[in-house]
Each structure stands twice: as C-alpha cells, then as structure tokens.
Amino acid sequence: MSQRTRQILTSGVLLAWALFLWWAERNLDAYYVRVLNTAAIYVVAAVSYTLINGIAGQFSLGPNGFMALGGYVVALLILPLAQKEMGWILEPLAWPFNTFSLPPHLFPLAVLAGGIVAVAGGFVVGFPSLRLRGDYLAIATFGFGEIIFVLANNLIGLTNGAMGIKGIPNYATLWWTWGWAIFTIWVVRNLAQSSFGRAMKAIREDEVAAAAMGINVFRLKLLALVVSAFFGGVAGGLLAALISTVSPTIFTFTMTFNLLVIIVLGGLGSTTGAAVTAVLFTVLQELLRIVETPIRIGPLQLPGVSGMRMVIFSVLLVALMLFYRRGLFGRSEFSWEWVLGKFRQRGMASASDQSGNLEA
Amino acid sequence: MTLETLVQQLMNGISLGSLYALIAIGYTMVYGILRLINFAHGDVFMVGAYTAFYLVSFFLLPWWAVVPLTLLAAALLGMFIDRVAYRPLRQEPRISALITAVGVSFFLETLGIVVLGARPKGFTEYIPGLFARVYDLAGIKIPGVAVWVPLLSLACLGLLLYIIYNTKVGMAMRAVATDIETVRLMGVNVDRIISYTFALGSALAAAGGIMWAFKFWQIQPLMGIYPGWKAFTAAVVGGIGNITGAMLGGFIIGLAEIMAVAFFPDFSGYRDAFVFAILIAFLLVKPTGILGESLKEKV
C-alpha cells in the first residue's frame, strides 16, 4: 500500500471523527459529551503510560502523580481571580498565582505548562531509580504518587489542602481533549516505531544485551518515563478543566490502576491498542455503574454495592495477566495493512463458508 | 523537648520500626528469591488484622487461640496468592508478575471495602491488658504497646532467624535465594520452598497487623498500603534481599519517621514525604542499602 493511500485513509477517518465530534457537541446531552471527553483523556494518559510500561518494559506506577501535577498546575493557571480570592479560606493563595489568570485562548499554554511540570516530576523520580537495575522505579513512582497526595493536602497556600480547588473554568471542549488525544497517539506511536522506540524495546527484551549494543540504557529509560510523564500531566490538566475541580482524592492510585487495566487489556507494548481500550474502558466503566446502583428486577430489589466496579477491574487485571497476557492487540500497532488484511481474511473466510454451504 | 517525651518518642519509634521490620521481612525474602515486589504483602498484613478482629470479636476466642489461627490463615493466604497469581508467571518477563501483584493487592483492598466496609473498625475493647496498661519507668510513663510490641517483634524475628539459619527449610530458602537454578538441578522442590517463604513472610506480616491494631486501636481495609510501602522502603534501606538488613531498615524508618515528627511538629503532615525522601536519598547514594550486596545480573 502506498504512503499516499495510507494518508488518504487516515485523513478520511480523522475527518469523519471531526464531523462526529461536531455533531456530538450540538446534539448529545451533557452526560454523553462528558463520557466522550473522559475517553479522550484516558487515551492521552494510557497511550503515554504504555510507552514506559509496555515499550520500555519499566514498571512505573506514576501516572496519578503526574496527572495530579498537571491538574493542579492548570487549575492554578486558569482559575478566575475571583475564585482565587474566595476559594482559599485557611491561607491565601501564594504569589504569583494570586495575581493573574490565563484567558481561555491561552488554555493550551496552561496544559503545556502542566505537562512540563510533570516532566520535572518524572526527572525527580526517574533519575534516582532508573540508574539501577531492578524494579526500583515501581516503588519510587508509587511513593511519588503518595507524596503528591501528601503535598496536595498540606501545601494549602497552593492547593487549598483537602478542600481542593473548585470552579475551574470548563475549557476542556471535545476539540481540545480529542485534539490532544490524537496528537498523543501520533507522537507516541512515532516514537515507539522509531529508532528510539526500538532501543526501548531492546531494553525491555534484554537490558544487558541492549547495553552491549551501545544503547545508553539509563538515558532511554528516562526518556520513556519523561515523555510519558509529560502526557500524564497533559491528561491531568485536561481533566481538571473538564470536571472543573481538583482535590487530592481525584488523583489517587485508583487512577493509575485503571490505566494499568487499560494498557494490559490493549496489549502491553501497543500504543494504538492502548488508545482503543481506553475508549472501551471508559464506556465499560459507565456501563458498570449498574452494579453500584440499586436495581429492581420485578419484586427483587438488588442493592448496589459501592466500590464493586473496582473489585471487578482488579479481578479483570489478574485474569488478563494469567490467561490473556497478550491483550487485544499484543504488541502490534494499528496499521491500515493490518485492517485490510483482516477484511480480506474475513472475506475469504465467508467466501469459503459459502462454498462449503453450497457443497453441503 | 523533655527527657520524658524524648524517651517516649524513642520507644514509639522503636515500636513502629519493629512493625515495619516484621512486614519488611516478607518483602525482602520474596524479592531475594523471585526479584518480585509482592505488592499484596501489605494487604496480607491488613487481612491478618481483620482475621484477628473477627476471631476475637465475633467468635469470642481468647488471644492464645486467636494469634496462631491468624498467623496460620495469613500463611495460607500468602501461599495461595503465590500459587494462583505468581507461580504461573515465573517464566514470564518480570513485569508480568509485578502487574499481577498490583492486581492482587488492589483486589484485596477493594474487596475489603466492599465486604468489610470502608469505615474503620474499633479495636480498643479487645486489646489485651498487657498492651493497654501504662508502665512507670523511673517516673517516665510508657504505654504497654511501646514495651511489648518491640519485644514480641524481636521474639518473632529471632524465631525467624532461627528457622532461616538452623533448619533444613531455612537452609533451602537461603540456597534458593542464592542460586535458584542450581538448587533446582539438585532436586530440591523449589516451588515448595518458595511457598514456605510466602507462608513465613505472611505470618510475620499478620503478627505485625495484630500489633498494629493494638498500637493504633483501629483497622480499615486500606491500612496496609502505607505500612507496606514504608516496609518495602525499609527493605531497600537495609539492603534488599538481606533479612537482617530488612529488620535494621524497619527500625531506621520507624525511628526516623517518629523523630522527624517529634522534632518538627509543624511538618507532621509531611511524615510520609519524609520516608519518600529517605528512599530517594538511598537510591541516589547507596542503592545497595546498608547491608546489601549489589544484585548483579549474571551474564
């Protein structure tokens, strides 16, 4: 297939998606728009998360920490001054955030800043733990997430403590969230398929051999973590502007856990797989609300069990790891060749089915 | 700070540290053998505390029966987790078992919330008199927990060291930690030794869980997360894979945490951040920990 054909196909799909979003913005009710937005944010977070976990094979538990950083940064940058004066009761908001508020058209700048601060966080946690072989990254990133929680609760002059920041303007439209989602997929997929991605995969497969091939193992691991942290921060920033509030309890380990389920289900090592399952997961999460709300089937009243969804997801994760490790996409990336190949197979299979029927 | 509060804080730090040490052992033994961070270990600690709670409050058993039953239950749980979730993944890349461990941990926590309720359960009325009373040591008042928790922990640790260094199973555990393949070739049932390791570590964590309940008077389904993470940090500080190191690390982390709060009360909200800082510092300066040797991969 020529590059041109691929470009046309991709542009076609993007255009169709844009039309859908345009339609959705006008016709769907707020709940569905919000689900669509959430799905896009999960795409950003999951696709970048799979870069460090799936491509480079380094077990990070950092996304919730990175998302928290991005979320707070965006909140502090775009919160209207009136809110900044009223919201902080225990302690006034610290300089310089109490002096300005970015206007709507600078929202992308705020999101970018969120990503950059998350990158700094990535360095802090990655630099000490990635020089070492072994799984120190997991424990350090886990600690990092908890520490962000502690800081969010205690740095009241910045974060307003446990009360969190409310009234963040709702700048995260479908265009922004899906724009970022598609940008993330494009960039991370490019990186994963480039020479840098190959080097990361080599590290995943065999660190010693990778070093023997001249790969600077530490630097590439750090690169994977930092890029992943950047988009984590972006996702957090978008989330803050979507739900218009940030507080320590929003960015708990549960967030990271959900993302882990997504990337394992998608196939560890497939960035496009992560994108598809991120959307699936968002929908699944909404559908499963049913187990947490009381339902009545005829005379039978089933109580909803709050927290049940998380039990289901943890069982799902363990089951996936034990019985379906390759996930939906394995390590393959989405490509038009693959899709058309599937169609051809399908076509041939159905053709042979028919011929079989005829013979019978 | 008066002498009295200093002594009290020291005792407090030591008793907290001894609990971290009890949990850290399980992490370090499993890591030493499988290079696996058993994320579910902190939740076994939680299950231990709950088991004891129900045995004593619902089944109204006396403590001399509750303790062995609890340790046994935790040991079985540890073995079960290994058998079901980790053993099938031994030949897979390490990240597989790690992800599964996170899954199991999250499962125990969320199941705990659903089944046991998110609200803490009060332990106050069940605490044995020995732990509840206050001792008077030359005019300095010292709570029973601060005396008995470290002593009982040390007894447990002593027993563990005895098992590790003086029994056949302990010898096999050490051998497996040194070179799993060679030991396998010698005809030792490696999986069974690993199973025992989980049992031993889990029982110690449960012992820690019970005493944690004595010390802090209440239990809840997420109680294992922070102590678990700090205990793992303790294992790293002491030198991951090294049992004596894990004990030492536990005491260091416990004391450091309490002392930080004691000397800087204004920053008491940051006590967990302080432990994180210790972890990062050790990773930067002495990643092998105090007693650890570098775990060089064989080439």
Next chain:
Amino acid sequence: MQATSREILKLERVTMNFGGLTAVSDFSLDLFPGELVGLIGPNGAGKTTVFNLITGQYTPTRGRIYFEGRDITGWPPHLVTAAGIARTFQNIRLFGGLSVLENVLVAYHVRLRATFWEAMFQLPRYNREERRMRQEGMELLRRVGLERLAEAEAGSLPYGQQRQLEIARALATGPRLLLLDEPAAGMNPEETRRLMDFIQHIRREFNLTILLIEHDMQLVMGICERIRVLDYGVSIAEGPPEAIQKDPRVIAAYLGEAEEEDVVG
C-alpha cells in the same frame, strides 16, 4: 603506565574479586590487530568474567584495561561498545520479540544523528536516517546470509541461526574487536565446521581482531592462531595450538576436571 598503541587490547594484571571469591587473578593479555586468539579453560575458570571485565559489565578490583591505547577500565558497557568492542553471549541474548532486522538496527541507534524530537515528529532528517539504517541493516544481513529472514521474529529462529544473528548484531555496532563467548555451544560437528568458515569469513570481510572462548577443541585448534589457558582464574599457559595440546599443565587442568566429573558422575 602508558600502553603502547601497537596492541589493540591490553589487559594489565587484572584481578576480579566477588566477595571473598577471586574469579580472575592477575590476568594480563595482549592482543594484536588482526589476531584470532582462543581463551580456553575448564568450567568456572573465569573466562566469561574476563569478557565481562573487558566489556564493562564488571569493573576490575585491580588492574587496567586498554583498548587501542585508551584506558577503558571501568567504562560502562555502552561506551565500551561505542569505542569499538562488540561481544556475543554464552547463552544467546537476542531481543527475542523483535524482528531479525530490528535486532541489527538496535545496534545502529548510537550512530543516529537526529534527535528524539525529529523522530517523534517524523521530520525529514530522521526519516532519511531511518531509511539509510534499514538499507545498511539489510546489506549486513545479506553479507551474513540472513536477509531472507529479515522480518522473522528473532526468538523464533532455529538455534544455529540465532547464534549467527547474534554475531551479525555484534558486527552491526561496527567493532574492531569481537569477543565471541562459546559460539559453537550446542552445535553438531557439521554446524561447527560451518561456523568456523563463518568466523574466518567475517574476520576477513570486517577486518576484525577476534578473541573467543570455546570448549569445542575442533574449533579452537582449527582456527585460533594463539591460545591462552585459564584455570581457577589464573593464566597457566599460552602458545600456538600444537604447543598447547602438548602442554602438561593444560592437560593436568583438563584431566583434573575430567576426574572430578567422573567422581560426580
């Protein structure tokens, strides 16, 4: 002490202790450009440790290592490779999940001039370099006879071809010194003969100095010009193949091992 630049590799009284164990003791070695030297010795004699010391996997407890006159003692592995030393491993360490071509391409990464920004945004310079790397990779596979398997998953190749690919991958780093760790392990005599031809072939074709560890005496005696014998971390003999075969110390070392094996067996 200054090493003369005539030797391509010079080990100067290198010692390696692990805890209380001395794996390599006071080991010196000079390799000259274009040589093919064998390093032999009973199991556990410290041969692989010597390789790990040269390639920076371990840092020697004492002694110095020079490559082309430069002191490379204690350099991390990736810099040693960049300096021009490549190696294979005793227990083949391919990137099993990657394709044959990708295995080779990983070695070209160090030479990449484009930054990760250019790779991320698929800018022209990166794309050009990627195309060139692929061409070179295919060319290299052609030279070692693996081009038809370029897209196959490395882990799925038969054993002999995995060994071959591992050598090809090492060649892709553009080495002047190649260290082969038991390249004939697990091969039958016919495969070993072919491997010998292959080693001779790449040595000429890529202008290499080769140091190899091997148990297979057919191979060692067949192609090495000079042989060094290690026993318990100590160098016990050196010389041309014919002399080594007759050396009483070497025979004793190997006989000792055979007796032990008999006892164990």
